[in-house]
Amino acid sequence: MHDGLQEVQFDGLVGPSHNYAGLSPGNLASDRHRGVISQPRAAALQGLQKMRLVHSLGVPQGVLPPHERPLLSALRRWGFRGSDEAMLSEAWGHDGGHLVRVASSASAMWTANSATVAPSCDTDDGKVHLVVANLLTMPHRSLEPESTQRILRTIFRDPAHFVVHDPLPGGYLMTDEGAANHTRLFGTGGAVHLFAWGRRGSTADVDGPRQHVARQTEAASRSIARLLAIDSARALFPRQHPSGIDAGGFHTDVLAVGSGSVLLLHEQAFVAPEALLAELRKLVGPEFQAILARQEELPVSEAVECYPFNSQLLQLPDGTMTLVAPTESRESAACRRYIERVLASGTPIRSVHYVNLRQSMQNGGGPACLRLRVPLTATERGCLHARVLADESLFERLERWVCRHYREQIAPEDLRDPHLHRESMTALDELTGILNLGSIYEFQR
Numbered sequence: 001m002h003d004g005l006q007e008v009q010f011d012g013l014v015g016p017s018h019n020y021a022g023l024s025p026g027n028l029a030s031d032r033h034r035g036v037i038s039q040p041r042a043a044a045l046q047g048l049q050k051m052r053l054v055h056s057l058g059v060p061q062g063v064l065p066p067h068e069r070p071l072l073s074a075l076r077r078w079g080f081r082g083s084d085e086a087m088l089s090e091a092w093g094h095d096g097g098h099l100v101r102v103a104s105s106a107s108a109m110w111t112a113n114s115a116t117v118a119p120s121c122d123t124d125d126g127k128v129h130l131v132v133a134n135l136l137t138m139p140h141r142s143l144e145p146e147s148t149q150r151i152l153r154t155i156f157r158d159p160a161h162f163v164v165h166d167p168l169p170g171g172y173l174m175t176d177e178g179a180a181n182h183t184r185l186f187g188t189g190g191a192v193h194l195f196a197w198g199r200r201g202s203t204a205d206v207d208g209p210r211q212h213v214a215r216q217t218e219a220a221s222r223s224i225a226r227l228l229a230i231d232s233a234r235a236l237f238p239r240q241h242p243s244g245i246d247a248g249g250f251h252t253d254v255l256a257v258g259s260g261s262v263l264l265l266h267e268q269a270f271v272a273p274e275a276l277l278a279e280l281r282k283l284v285g286p287e288f289q290a291i292l293a294r295q296e297e298l299p300v301s302e303a304v305e306c307y308p309f310n311s312q313l314l315q316l317p318d319g320t321m322t323l324v325a326p327t328e329s330r331e332s333a334a335c336r337r338y339i340e341r342v343l344a345s346g347t348p349i350r351s352v353h354y355v356n357l358r359q360s361m362q363n364g365g366g367p368a369c370l371r372l373r374v375p376l377t378a379t380e381r382g383c384l385h386a387r388v389l390a391d392e393s394l395f396e397r398l399e400r401w402v403c404r405h406y407r408e409q410i411a412p413e414d415l416r417d418p419h420l421h422r423e424s425m426t427a428l429d430e431l432t433g434i435l436n437l438g439s440i441y442e443f444q445r
């Protein structure tokens with residue numbers, strides 16, 4: 001990276017309503033843990049622990065606030081009336097409580113899905129561009145973009161440096177899951193952006209996944225590349241492998257991760273991986289290195305279960321890179337061996353840190369899902385609004401805040417409890433003060 005450009009990791013704080021509702025078909029962990037009792041306090045502390053680690057490695061760490069949940073305004077727009085309590089209780093009686101579960105998910109924690117980002121050095125107007133993801137495929141996630149947009153427009157509000165684009169219109173044609181399907185690589189040849197997609201969107205797919213839904217369309221990926229205002233010669237649009245999606249690789253970042261001139265991938269991440277890697281070598285430069293895991297070395301089912309490719313790949317101040325990987329990928333012999341092979345293969349990746357994110361992992365969200373990468377120059381970092389760049393004292397304040405407000409456990413039927421909503425609003429109200437965000441929530445207006 002150049003010009004003082006540094007990638008800031010913006011992690012989503014786990015919200016007070018973190019629970020396991022089995023809302024994401026095609027995400028095998030979400031399905032498997034449906035109805036399990038969750039531990040919101042432990043979940044939020046695990047997330048903060050990871051942020052602390054990243055910050056201690058010398059990598060800039062940012063935080064993004066949870067969204068308001070349950071989102072009572074959604075219940076109101078679905079036609080429920082009366083006091084908050086009456087509405088929750090009436091909605092709970094419909095469809096076995098499904099609408100309340102949809103309105104209660106803390107899924108905004110997975111900020112890799114909040115937006116797609118291009119750094120100012122890659123865009124034609126020299127500004128950082130962010131496109132808010134519409135997240136239209138999963139109903140609970142489709143409730144996020146409105147708040148995400150408000151939050152990102154608050155933090156990245158300086159028009160001299162930042163452009164925050166609206167989520168894409170166009171419904172089923174334009175379904176978009178944000179940076180989870182985007183990778184920026186960089187080498188002596190310059191920057192290259194990969195925008196992966198799982199279904200075409202504009203035409204029927206006969207060759208798509210058979211069991212699970214493909215969440216990102218090619219039409220959406222191409223729109224995002226246009227909006228980001230990057231050189232079209234530097235954008236590639238590989239297709240996610242349909243068998244990878246059917247195996248549970250619902251986002252590209254479940255089966256691949258890249259940064260700088262390195263790409264780690266499973267052979268079922270993309271269709272025709274060899275052709276893609278040859279193209280990347282041409283564009284990124286001769287230093288480009290890919291470590292491809294074959295099915296024999298690491299079965300895709302194990303990669304989906306243990307998430308080694310959902311590691312964060314971080315550039316360290318000393319010029320080397322490190323992997324922040326979930327502990328699950330150390331517990332699996334095949335994943336651990338793959339990571340050892342990565343460390344021994346002569347790339348700049350020299351170390352691995354295993355982190356316990358069990359609470360998020362059980363919903364299909366690993367280290368890479370929990371962060372949005374935003375490469376910023378020193379000037380741009382100085383122009384961020386609000387206190388979202390973390391340091392030790394912010395971590396301490398946030399940990400105390402979590403311990404004060406978060407429940408230890410949430411069982412499925414707790415979601416009907418109106419106290420949970422009130423407790424969450426009290427917590428979020430205090431958080432906007434800690435992060436100096438102003439009144440970003442509907443309930444504060």
Ligand code: SUG
Nearest residue numbers: 021022023024027030112180251369
């Ligand atoms: O969209 N899980 C999220 C996980 C997102 C992971 N993100 C990335 N791969 N970047 C999802 O499927 C589960 C919620 C529940 O079932 O309660 C959920 O939304």
